[in-house]
Amino acid sequence: MSDAIFSELESESIEIIREVAATAAKPVMLYSIGKDSSVMLRLAQKAFYPGAIPFPLMHIDTGWKFKEMIAFRDRTATEVGFKLITYTNQRGVAEGVGPITHGSAYHTDVMKTEALKQALDLHGFDVAFGGARRDEEKSRAKERIFSFRAPGHRWEPKAQRPELWNLYNTRINAGETIRVFPLSNWTEADVWAYIRQENIPIVQLYFAAKRPVVKRFGQWIMVDDNRLPLEPGERPKILMVRFRTLGCYPLTAAIESNATTLDEIVAETLGAITSERQGRIIDHDGAGSMERKKQEGYF
Amino acid sequence: MDTLRFITCGSVDDGKSTLIGRLLYETKLIFEDQLEALKADSKKFGTQGERLDFALLVDGLQAEREQGITIDVAYRFFATPRRRFIVADTPGHEQYTRNMATGASTAQAAVLLIDARKGVLVQTKRHSRIVSMFGIRHVVLVVNKMDLVNWSQLVFDEIELAYRRFAQDLGFETITAIPLSALEGHNIVYRENAAMPWYQGSSLLQWLETVPSEARQAAQPFAMPVQRVNRPNHGFRGFSGRIGSGSVKPGDSVRISPSGVASRVKEIVVGNGPTAEASAGQSVTLVLENEIDASRGDVIATASHPVESADQFEADLLWMSEHALLPGRPYAALIHSKSASISVTHIKHHLDINTGAHLAAKTLSLNEIATVNVSFDRSVPFAPYHENKRLGAFILIDKLTNETVGAGMIRFALRRAVNVHWQALEVTKVARAEIKHQRARCLWFTGLSGSGKSTIANLLEKRLHAAGKHTYILDGDNVRHGLNRDLGFTEADRVEKIRRVGEVAKLLVDAGLIVIVAFISPYRAERQLARDLFDPVEFIEVFVDTPLAECERRDVKGLYAKARRGELKNFTGIDSEYEPPLSPEIHLRTIEAEPEACVDQIVHLLRSYRWT
Numbered sequence: 001m002s003d004a005i006f007s008e009l010e011s012e013s014i015e016i017i018r019e020v021a022a023t024a025a026k027p028v029m030l031y032s033i034g035k036d037s038s039v040m041l042r043l044a045q046k047a048f049y050p051g052a053i054p055f056p057l058m059h060i061d062t063g064w065k066f067k068e069m070i071a072f073r074d075r076t077a078t079e080v081g082f083k084l085i086t087y088t089n090q091r092g093v094a095e096g097v098g099p100i101t102h103g104s105a106y107h108t109d110v111m112k113t114e115a116l117k118q119a120l121d122l123h124g125f126d127v128a129f130g131g132a133r134r135d136e137e138k139s140r141a142k143e144r145i146f147s148f149r150a151p152g153h154r155w156e157p158k159a160q161r162p163e164l165w166n167l168y169n170t171r172i173n174a175g176e177t178i179r180v181f182p183l184s185n186w187t188e189a190d191v192w193a194y195i196r197q198e199n200i201p202i203v204q205l206y207f208a209a210k211r212p213v214v215k216r217f218g219q220w221i222m223v224d225d226n227r228l229p230l231e232p233g234e235r236p237k238i239l240m241v242r243f244r245t246l247g248c249y250p251l252t253a254a255i256e257s258n259a260t261t262l263d264e265i266v267a268e269t270l271g272a273i274t275s276e277r278q279g280r281i282i283d284h285d286g287a288g289s290m291e292r293k294k295q296e297g298y299f
Numbered sequence: 300m301d302t303l304r305f306i307t308c309g310s311v312d313d314g315k316s317t318l319i320g321r322l323l324y325e326t327k328l329i330f331e332d333q334l335e336a337l338k339a340d341s342k343k344f345g346t347q348g349e350r351l352d353f354a355l356l357v358d359g360l361q362a363e364r365e366q367g368i369t370i371d372v373a374y375r376f377f378a379t380p381r382r383r384f385i386v387a388d389t390p391g392h393e394q395y396t397r398n399m400a401t402g403a404s405t406a407q408a409a410v411l412l413i414d415a416r417k418g419v420l421v422q423t424k425r426h427s428r429i430v431s432m433f434g435i436r437h438v439v440l441v442v443n444k445m446d447l448v449n450w451s452q453l454v455f456d457e458i459e460l461a462y463r464r465f466a467q468d469l470g471f472e473t474i475t476a477i478p479l480s481a482l483e484g485h486n487i488v489y490r491e492n493a494a495m496p497w498y499q500g501s502s503l504l505q506w507l508e509t510v511p512s513e514a515r516q517a518a519q520p521f522a523m524p525v526q527r528v529n530r531p532n533h534g535f536r537g538f539s540g541r542i543g544s545g546s547v548k549p550g551d552s553v554r555i556s557p558s559g560v561a562s563r564v565k566e567i568v569v570g571n572g573p574t575a576e577a578s579a580g581q582s583v584t585l586v587l588e589n590e591i592d593a594s595r596g597d598v599i600a601t602a603s604h605p606v607e608s609a610d611q612f613e614a615d616l617l618w619m620s621e622h623a624l625l626p627g628r629p630y631a632a633l634i635h636s637k638s639a640s641i642s643v644t645h646i647k648h649h650l651d652i653n654t655g656a657h658l659a660a661k662t663l664s665l666n667e668i669a670t671v672n673v674s675f676d677r678s679v680p681f682a683p684y685h686e687n688k689r690l691g692a693f694i695l696i697d698k699l700t701n702e703t704v705g706a707g708m709i710r711f712a713l714r715r716a717v718n719v720h721w722q723a724l725e726v727t728k729v730a731r732a733e734i735k736h737q738r739a740r741c742l743w744f745t746g747l748s749g750s751g752k753s754t755i756a757n758l759l760e761k762r763l764h765a766a767g768k769h770t771y772i773l774d775g776d777n778v779r780h781g782l783n784r785d786l787g788f789t790e791a792d793r794v795e796k797i798r799r800v801g802e803v804a805k806l807l808v809d810a811g812l813i814v815i816v817a818f819i820s821p822y823r824a825e826r827q828l829a830r831d832l833f834d835p836v837e838f839i840e841v842f843v844d845t846p847l848a849e850c851e852r853r854d855v856k857g858l859y860a861k862a863r864r865g866e867l868k869n870f871t872g873i874d875s876e877y878e879p880p881l882s883p884e885i886h887l888r889t890i891e892a893e894p895e896a897c898v899d900q901i902v903h904l905l906r907s908y909r910w911t
Binding site: 007008010011012014015018019021022045046047048049050051052134135138141142144157158160161162163164165166167168169171172173176184185187189 | 302371372373374375376378385397398400401404405526527529530531532535539541568570571580581582584595619631633634635636688689692693694696700701702703706
């Protein structure tokens with residue numbers, strides 16, 4: 001990876017972020033604490049330097065994030081100096097919705113998709129940045145960089161606005177919103193190489209360490225605390241594991257790895273034989289499940 | 300290592316998605332879990348029997364997998380040790396041309412697929428014309444399914460010859476033809492000698508690794524549209540943007556368009572610090588030496604080569620909406636970072652995209668291409684598209700629905716904007732109105748046929764005249780026989796009618812008169828067009844609100860009866876839509892008030908707001 005690629009990818013992303021700042025009434029950047037969000041945050045800092053980021057960052061807290069992630073989030077907000085908004089779906093909290101009791105699909109629907117829609121409506125945000133990349137999944141590969149949402153946050157994959165050149169149509173009517181994906185053209189390998197080049201701080205869970213895990217759905221699930229009830233007689237194993245992607249605990253599986261440095265992670269990513277979303281339990285709900293979730297308003 | 304963005308296009312069933320699936324597979328970009336999913340999908344949706352159906356790797360939407368076709372452009376990524384690639388896999392169906400255009404607009408090279416059994420088809424020609432129009436200069440002709448023609452050199456040579464003959468006027472710098480089998484994987488990564496010993500050229504991947512990615516933009520003079528002014532505090536003021544062409548260093552002399560103001564570059568900020576030089580494609584923030592006024596949409600360029608500005612252009616246009624393009628109708632436009640209002644003033648010719656013939660046209664429908672004259676409502680900095688894509692490309696947006704409806708490419712500026720100066724007159728509009736002891740205004744009456752527009756307008760004029768005001772009425776009936784004699788009742792003609800009447804009203808207002816226009820003017824967009832001709836306070840929209848049933852009951856001229864019998868086509872309210880004003884300055888409800896009372900209401904409002 002040479003600087004030239006980053007100059008191009010970085011410049012395109014910065015252009016996208018600036019375009020929103022120049023045209024949106026009330027933008028927000030969705031911040032999920034993961035590696036992609038960390039890269040997006042760095043790009044936003046660069047886009048407005050020496051000024052501060054002119055919009056808030058928002059974290060949709062499902063109540064099921066790793067403890068380490070929440071601590072990292074709060075520390076980063078203070079260090080970088082951005083305005084942080086957090087939101088949790090109180091209806092879900094009242095009903096005790098969780099991935100173990102209610103299943104991954106329902107949990108994701110209530111605590112992520114519904115929560116996100118509530119939060120956007122509550123604050124009246126008209127444009128929301130997300131860190132999704134086109135190489136992640138097939139329906140994402142089809143999505144525009146400026147992805148228009150009808151009232152109710154619905155995505156109509158068959159009626160996407162044509163998106164020509166770098167001319168982004170940011171005009172919307174009342175009730176409509178736009179999701180913007182500055183990292184659309186980045187790959188997983190690009191993200192890691194950029195983190196290494198720029199020395200971007202990321203959650204330690206991405207680095208391999210000895211962690212307690214149990215086998216669920218054929219994958220290693222980390223025992224972060226007592227939110228994960230153990231089966232009778234089940235004893236967590238201590239293994240060298242790390243995470244390629246960080247979603248909701250315990251919906252994100254760890255992989256066995258000895259990669260403890262960024263160089264080792266990059267090398268491992270380039271040689272990987274499975275896709276990163278393989279560790280995301282929700283993607284396995286059925287063919288086209290991501291497309292359906294996106295239509296309903298999932299990021 | 301650089302990045303090449305390329306587009307793949309071809310007709311239905313040419314095997315485009317299969318080819319890309321193959322490229323990803325052969326360059327080891329398919330992960331194990333994706334391969335597992337592919338195996339499952341191949342059984343469920345596949346068209347290749349027991350074999351893997353690589354097309355399913357790229358057709359991502361449910362509707363696409365069910366129908367076995369590509370609807371929307373999909374972006375795919377792969378890399379070899381030599382290059383990084385972004386593939387835009389675009390649909391072949393004519394009805395999804397706009398999605399193909401989305402892919403073509405950012406591509407530097409095109410892979411055109413041809414089925415060896417079918418040869419050069421109408422679709423091949425259509426795709427080639429679009430690729431050419433969007434300025435792609437390097438094309439590879441992939442003659443696929445060679446396995447189904449017994450790897451015949453004769454078949455391949457004939458197709459190549461036919462294509463070269465067809466494409467000689469399309470302005471491609473290079474055309475390369477490669478015989479290939481996506482299904483078998485021949486000539487994709489390596490040249491396959493066993494099946495086609497007669498072919499001595501490069502494989503597709505070799506071509507992709509070596510085709511020139513655009514370097515021309517970098518060699519041009521420096522130009523950068525201002526995307527956003529960065530002014531976080533009083534101590535810093537920078538102009539953020541992405542460099543469109545050339546390169547820039549601190550100390551360089553620059554000039555802002557359209558203002559023409561000159562300055563020098565003091566500092567270039569890239570990311571989180573200053574840099575010694577920046578070039579085309581980079582997002583930067585420029586700090587200039589003196590405090591000059593520049594805003595979003597202006598262009599900063601090398602002082603010796605400032606960017607020209609104009610408001611009227613000849614351009615190529617691809618129409619992308621189900622609703623036809625109407626010449627004269629104002630649309631929102633975005634050209635680099637500049638927002639403006641735009642209208643198509645003349646369709647020079649419509650290109651038959653299948654045959655290449657130039658046809659006459661009054662409107663444009665979905666996926667049609669034309670050469671047109673356009674007029675912006677202000678002067679915009681630009682460069683011809685073939686010289687600089689970033690400064691020559693623009694989009695059109697419907698002002699009501701906000702959908703992106705057109706993609707335009709500037710050919711050249713029409714010199715009218717520069718050469719024909721508006722005659723600057725010593726006696727001003729205000730002076731002409733003052734001598735009449737009034738303010739010049741345009742009262743624009745809109746409403747259904749028979750709603751009472753003319754009746755109320757006449758009473759109002761009498762009342763104003765009696766009060767010593769200088770007035771004039773433009774009525775649908777009194778201009779039909781002269782000014783608008785050549786226009787009928789089609790949607791396009793109605794737009795032109797309103798444009799003409801609006802322009803005449805504007806001249807009369809300029810003469811200091813109070814002009815009363817009484818026109819059905821059924822479309823919001825055209826009333827907006829008329830409104831935009833005037834200064835904000837000059838235009839007063841009067842909605843003569845009479846329900847359709849009431850107009851039909853009155854039917855003074857017997858027109859509704861005729862329309863109901865089908866003898867009058869495009870009659871507003873019957874078989875043509877009326878869009879009521881959303882916020883007229885004056886709203887008259889004629890069911891509740893007699894004409895004289897309506898006039899009272901108008902006069903009262905004119906007085907209380909000091910409108911006349």
